[in-house]
Amino acid sequence: MFSRILKWTGRILLGVVVIVLIAFAVFSFLFRQHVNKQYTVEVREIPIPGDTATIAAGKHLYEIKGCGVCHGVDLRGKIFVDDPAIGRIAGRNITYGKGGLPASFDNKAWLRAMRHGLNAENRTLLLMPSEDFTLMDDHDIAAIIAFCKVQPKIDAPTLPVKMGPMGKVLSVLGKIPLFPAENIDHHYHQPVQVAKAPTVAYGKYLSASCTGCHKAALTGGDNPVPGGPPVANITATGHVGKWSKEEFITALRSGKTPEGKQLLVKDMPWTMTAQYTDDELIALYLYLRTL
Template identity: 45%
Template sequence: MLKKILKWTGITIGSLLVIVLVFYAVAYFNTEARINKVYDVKLDKLVIPTDSVSYNEGKHIAENRGCLGCHGQNLAGGIVFFDETSPLGILATANLTSGKGGIHYTDEDWVRALRHGLGKDNKSVWFMPSNEVCNISNHDMAALICFLKQEPPVDKMVPAKSITPLTRVLVYLDKFQLFPAEIIDHNAVYKDTVLPAVTAAYGEYLTTSCQGCHGAQMKGNPPHGDNEPPIPNISSTGNVGNWKDTDFITALRTGNTPEGKQLTDYMPWRALTFTDDELKAIYLYLHGLK
């Protein structure tokens, strides 16, 4: 009897191992195919300005679209999301300057990365939220690239990226968005200009980069990591729905909410340079989200 139990226990364990190995093999080859997929895209022919007005416009966009939050004030990157101790792999932001360890992009390379989420090889970049910035107007995109190109070179080597089997499984199960190129409409046509206005429509235009944390409808999300707070609902159904536009502006300027709370530093409010009119437009948009 004992021999039969041991036999069937061995068979069961062996079968489970085979199932796990087959599942991982499928996940591995699926993610490898997605990593190495070469996209055929038509790049917009943008004329990149070099004047100081465009530079300052581009800096303002970079501050409020999260570019500096991820790549640093000097754009040298190296901000680590996952390191060698992480079960997910190694992932750090790129050095966007032309210094040693930088990316050395042409105008077309910038368009390819920001509009399509693709590297020089036309394969998807990893983890960069190009899908949250690709929609900006041609004017704003050109200004942003103007700023990015003119920043001084910084010599900084960034760790080579890699992912673990766990990450492959999460990516395969669509539990981890690693490849922005997969969720971008590569045939989209973007407006030449989007004029600033104190409207909900302009507020929506300004907040696409907020969706990565707060969600597509700004309803919030679970914490990004251990010891981090939940990401709040900032639509009309959250606390923000009870605020006046002046309360909203004060919170984003000082970090102090009408409830007497302090905004966490996981929310990069200190880095935001939105004007009062831009914040009013964002407020109108958020209050329209039911």
């Protein structure tokens, strides 16, 4: 009797292991399909001016778009996630030093990466949030490229992105935004320059940096980072609807909300929003209050 129970338990366990292995093989297969898909896009070339005003504008954009979170303040690259189950994702060295971008990485390659989320082989970059950057106007994208291109060369190895089993499953299920090229309208023709002023329209333009976490409607929901807290609703129907302009600015510069909450940088990257100018924050505030 007892030995029969043992036998059956063994069979059931074996069955479970086989099912898990098959499921994992399927996810690995699907994952490779996402990664290996090749795109045909037409990269629209634009002038990349190299004057000091453009480079200064590019420096500000590098800060407010959070490039440093994944590429480091000096562009040498930085580990963003390092977890045995999820994987190791590091922004690469984007200087022209050893281990960084090859000399052949020209303006067209920059535009392909920033606006189409594609590498030189026309395959999707992993995790790089190009679906936000593709919405930037010609002036801003040129400025950020101009800034990056003149930064000192740094010799630092690029750690290739390596996804763990859980990371593969979650990205195939669309729970981790790993494949930017899939979420980009590759025919979008960006405006030359949007008007930069404390207006609702400019706030909407800037909110491209918030929708990745706060969702397209900015009403929040599940956290795109596995294990993170739910993302807040930042439309007029959430707390922001009750905040004054000054309270909004304080919250986005210090992480302290009027309700007495301290937002943690690891959840809500307020060290990034702290770099926004007053006009940029006011524009965001005005826009969010219309939603």
